[in-house]
Amino acid sequence: MHHSVVPAAPKKILCIHDLSGMGRCSLSVILPVLTVMGLQPVALPTMLLSTHTGGLGDPARLDTRDYAGKALAHYHELGVEFDCIYSGYLGSEAQVALVEQAFALWPDAHKIVDPVMGDDGKPYSTVTPSLVEGIRGLCRKADLILPNYTEAHLLLGRPLDEIKDSLEEPEALELADALCALAPQAVVTGLPMGKYIGCAGSGRERFTLKKLHIDRAFPGTGDLYGAILTGSLMRGNALSAAADAAAEFAALAIQSTPRTADTRFGVWFEPLLPRLCPPPEQ
Numbered sequence: 001m002h003h004s005v006v007p008a009a010p011k012k013i014l015c016i017h018d019l020s021g022m023g024r025c026s027l028s029v030i031l032p033v034l035t036v037m038g039l040q041p042v043a044l045p046t047m048l049l050s051t052h053t054g055g056l057g058d059p060a061r062l063d064t065r066d067y068a069g070k071a072l073a074h075y076h077e078l079g080v081e082f083d084c085i086y087s088g089y090l091g092s093e094a095q096v097a098l099v100e101q102a103f104a105l106w107p108d109a110h111k112i113v114d115p116v117m118g119d120d121g122k123p124y125s126t127v128t129p130s131l132v133e134g135i136r137g138l139c140r141k142a143d144l145i146l147p148n149y150t151e152a153h154l155l156l157g158r159p160l161d162e163i164k165d166s167l168e169e170p171e172a173l174e175l176a177d178a179l180c181a182l183a184p185q186a187v188v189t190g191l192p193m194g195k196y197i198g199c200a201g202s203g204r205e206r207f208t209l210k211k212l213h214i215d216r217a218f219p220g221t222g223d224l225y226g227a228i229l230t231g232s233l234m235r236g237n238a239l240s241a242a243a244d245a246a247a248e249f250a251a252l253a254i255q256s257t258p259r260t261a262d263t264r265f266g267v268w269f270e271p272l273l274p275r276l277c278p279p280p281e282q
């Protein structure tokens, strides 16, 4: 006799990010990653752009402000329960309010905020002081925040000219600990640590990771990292294991991108996606 076992429904993750058609960042990276990890991403694009804003000229843009609030209301009316809400690039304070609205509608969801605001010691062109303040407020409502080194400084109100070329391990941990004044858990990425790029975590689990020698920078690797970390957490892993998996995959994607490739178009992660599939059930 066969016993049919009904599989558990894939966990649903509300992804509030922009959709940049080309350039391998935000939703165009997050959706395939979470899907191959066996999760159900629900895309709430905050903005449509032809490309990201990192060096490909002036992209065509469409703000989804009239759409996004209605989409949230629709999901709520359908009785959808989200296991996680994961936010990223937000183009305006209105989009910060949209994420706050989602947090209020689904208070039990695990709330992950990637405070996308800048890189390399510089804020992105769309980032104003009041947007930084709004995103800091959003971080205070999150369970976990994922700033890079530049964003950590912006969140903590530390001057950007204090950004160093290389950090020692205690300095990396101090930064992660300081971020826990905002949210119960924090992972700070992209820390220059000698010939390594480090990530430091604080909160319930304190850890540092030193990564392989990464000598090229690409747009979208923070989104790749955040998506894998989020997916791994939703699959039941501890934060340190999730952060490890994310760093390893991001490093591999960088190493797998030919040196001749135009970095503005992002890392060639697509052939590596099968590695993120969960092992088959026995």
Ligand code: PXL
Binding pocket: 018, 020, 025, 026, 049, 051, 052, 053, 054, 089, 116, 124, 219, 220, 221, 222, 223
């Ligand atoms: O990966 C971060 C990101 C996301 N979305 C847009 C961006 C960037 C970084 O430049 O421009 C539109």
